[in-house]
Amino acid sequence: MGSMSMSTSGAPSSSSSSATTDLTIHIKNYGYSKLEVPAGATVTVMNMDPETHTVTADDKSFDVTAPGDQSVTFTAPSKPGTYTFFCKYHSNMHGTLTVK
Numbered sequence: 001m002g003s004m005s006m007s008t009s010g011a012p013s014s015s016s017s018s019a020t021t022d023l024t025i026h027i028k029n030y031g032y033s034k035l036e037v038p039a040g041a042t043v044t045v046m047n048m049d050p051e052t053h054t055v056t057a058d059d060k061s062f063d064v065t066a067p068g069d070q071s072v073t074f075t076a077p078s079k080p081g082t083y084t085f086f087c088k089y090h091s092n093m094h095g096t097l098t099v100k
């Protein structure tokens with residue numbers, strides 16, 4: 001709809017040196033890897049456990065289910081911040097997604 005894109009074209013020139021393009025949250029042994037992504041990015045969830053897990057934001061900004069040994073994707077929130085999330089099936093599983 002709107003033309004809200006007023007960012008300058010080209011590569012972002014923030015001071016961070018090694019920009020990674022691997023936007024993947026790995027799930028292994030009932031734990032999440034930490035990830036920092038650009039706002040609105042497509043994030044891959046790679047579940048390396050045989051068990052189904054979910055990536056469910058505490059504030060419901062995102063909510064995906066990753067069946068065992070499968071990868072799914074979701075869209076990161078458009079608002080920068082630190083998003084905590086959990087697994088619906090294993091209440092002891094918690095992770096953090098940083099959006100910048």
Ligand SMILES: [Cu+2]
Nearest residue numbers: 053087089090
């Ligand atoms: Cu789980």
